[in-house]
Amino acid sequence: MFEFFRNLDRRWVFLAMLLAVALPILLGARFPEDPSPMVRSVFEAIDNLPEGSRVLLALDYDPASEGELHPMAAAFTRQCALKNHKMYFMTLWPPGTVMVQKQITMLEREFPDYEYGIDYVNMGFRPGYEGPIKLIVTDLKKAIAADVQGTSLDQIPLTRDLKNIQQMDLIINVSAGYPGAKEWVLYASTPYGIPTVAGTTGVQSPLLMPYIPNQLTGMLGAIKAAAEYEQLLIDEYPQLKENRQAQEALRRMGPQLVAHVFLIVLILIGNAIYFIERRRSR
Amino acid sequence: MKRTVPLIIAATTGFVLIVAYFIPYTETWGETAMAWFNIIAAVAFVLGGFNLMKNQLQKISDRRPGWGYAAVTLISFVITLFVGLAKVGVTPSETYPEYPWAGAYDQEGAAFWWVYEYLFLPLSATMFAMLAFYIASAAFRAFRAKNVEAVILLITAFIVLLGRTYAGVWLTSWVDPLAAQFESPFMSQLITGLRLDRLTGTIMNVFNLAGMRAITIGIALGVASTSLKVLLGVDRSYLGSGDD
Numbered sequence: 006m007f008e009f010f011r012n013l014d015r016r017w018v019f020l021a022m023l024l025a026v027a028l029p030i031l032l033g034a035r036f037p038e039d040p041s042p043m044v045r046s047v048f049e050a051i052d053n054l055p056e057g058s059r060v061l062l063a064l065d066y067d068p069a070s071e072g073e074l075h076p077m078a079a080a081f082t083r084q085c086a087l088k089n090h091k092m093y094f095m096t097l098w099p100p101g102t103v104m105v106q107k108q109i110t111m112l113e114r115e116f117p118d119y120e121y122g123i124d125y126v127n128m129g130f131r132p133g134y135e136g137p138i139k140l141i142v143t144d145l146k147k148a149i150a151a152d153v154q155g156t157s158l159d160q161i162p163l164t165r166d167l168k169n170i171q172q173m174d175l176i177i178n179v180s181a182g183y184p185g186a187k188e189w190v191l192y193a194s195t196p197y198g199i200p201t202v203a204g205t206t207g208v209q210s211p212l213l214m215p216y217i218p219n220q221l222t223g224m225l226g227a228i229k230a231a232a233e234y235e236q237l238l239i240d241e242y243p244q245l246k247e248n249r250q251a252q253e254a255l256r257r258m259g260p261q262l263v264a265h266v267f268l269i270v271l272i273l274i275g276n277a278i279y280f281i282e283r284r285r286s287r
Numbered sequence: 288m289k290r291t292v293p294l295i296i297a298a299t300t301g302f303v304l305i306v307a308y309f310i311p312y313t314e315t316w317g318e319t320a321m322a323w324f325n326i327i328a329a330v331a332f333v334l335g336g337f338n339l340m341k342n343q344l345q346k347i348s349d350r351r352p353g354w355g356y357a358a359v360t361l362i363s364f365v366i367t368l369f370v371g372l373a374k375v376g377v378t379p380s381e382t383y384p385e386y387p388w389a390g391a392y393d394q395e396g397a398a399f400w401w402v403y404e405y406l407f408l409p410l411s412a413t414m415f416a417m418l419a420f421y422i423a424s425a426a427f428r429a430f431r432a433k434n435v436e437a438v439i440l441l442i443t444a445f446i447v448l449l450g451r452t453y454a455g456v457w458l459t460s461w462v463d464p465l466a467a468q469f470e471s472p473f474m475s476q477l478i479t480g481l482r483l484d485r486l487t488g489t490i491m492n493v494f495n496l497a498g499m500r501a502i503t504i505g506i507a508l509g510v511a512s513t514s515l516k517v518l519l520g521v522d523r524s525y526l527g528s529g530d531d
Contacts, residue, residue: 265454267423
């Protein structure tokens with residue numbers, strides 16, 4: 006046994022990891038989630054806004070992190086729609102346009118009464134990293150003249166009277182890196198006092214912790230927080246209980262649990278081999 | 288001249304942006320500078336495209352090692368650019384049905400959407416998902432408790448790995464009933480905090496936060512001093528090493 010693990014071909018590790026992730030997905034393993042105070046603070050930041058509030062949804066991520074961030078973005082969009090908030094979508098990442106489009110497709114499917122231009126608008130992608138943020142905080146139309154379909158923002162009821170994003174009641178940023186939540190905090194929420202919440206990858210969340218709670222009201226870090234958020238959303242809005250799309254993060258917690266336990270087992274085996282070898286060499 | 292003009296542009300723009308932040312009268316100057324920046328950033332995409340084509344073509348013509356990959360990059364780039372610009376498979380928008388090009392380039396069912404949905408998206412997701420396999424292999428081979436620091440790191444990793452799943456709650460489900468047996472609020476609170484998910488929260492909100500705050504403040508001070516050096520022309524490394 007010792008020799009087997011000592012000379013273990015890494016392809017066996019890869020195969021075991023594949024099974025650790027695939028089996029819980031195939032078996033539909035689900036676990037209960039208890040929302041943390043941080044997740045509750047994000048939920049309340051959106052839920053406590055009066056109906057019809059203006060919310061900017063900046064989705065700054067790409068397909069690489071879609072698995073982790075799409076459930077958060079979808080949960081935020083659903084909650085805003087359930088609260089009848091007015092949504093302004095935009096992205097600072099070129100592949101983010103498709104991520105925004107996915108939320109809009111979801112809105113069209115699940116909330117057919119929500120009307121484009123009246124309840125939500127897609128302002129698309131703007132190049133220049135944090136540059137567009139610096140501009141839209143004082144003059145939105147100087148940076149974004151038209152929506153993603155080329156219609157002038159002056160012709161869209163939702164944006165006609167919008168001068169800048171200081172008029173937003175909340176900024177929701179879902180981001181996987183630069184430009185992302187940090188830039189929104191530095192150039193929009195901190196200097197102009199716009200309430201902001203964020204959803205980020207597990208890798209990025211420790212970097213954003215120093216901004217909570219003053220500059221960022223709250224943050225969802227990684228798929229675990231997304232799952233807790235979905236649970237909270239289902240508890241508050243029971244109509245989502247039958248909606249499988251609204252439980253994507255909850256479903257992903259099964260593979261995460263098995264994969265994490267598998268990693269711990271691997272580390273323990275690796276260390277056992279290390280200590281046995283060290284004792285033998287003495 | 289090649290270095291002086293960019294230096295003046297960078298310094299002027301930088302100082303305008305700083306002044307615009309503090310003096311409301313000059314706010315519009317800052318807006319103009321940012322509008323220019325955004326236009327230049329958009330143009331940079333075009334330059335980037337040309338640069339990519341130049342480099343890949345050079346690699347192919349020189350038959351450098353890996354030139355086949357350069358060919359794949361180039362073909363993919365040209366195809367994606369063409370189907371996006373020519374709006375291949377795009378149906379006219381409802382607003383302007385008489386104009387065949389009025390539909391969105393990334394409309395569902397269009398060629399660009401197809402490339403994105405069935406090539407770019409799965410390839411990107413696959414690259415990221417492969418990390419799980421490499422992390423597993425690396426954890427098995429390299430994560431060793433060789434010294435005290437490594438042991439602390441290992442224990443922290445175990446707590447966070449378990450605390451970020453239901454396994455943490457399940458394994459330490461005995462904590463809350465045990466805490467209830469203590470009359471002292473201090474002891475009760477101390478034991479309650481031992482549940483793995485709460486312990487993970489403590490690690491993130493106390494130890495990680497303290498470290499990150501220090502690092503963030505350090506970075507901010509570094510950025511401020513570096514920016515000043517750039518604006519005052521002391522640091523000219525960003526201009527390259529070309530002679531006047």
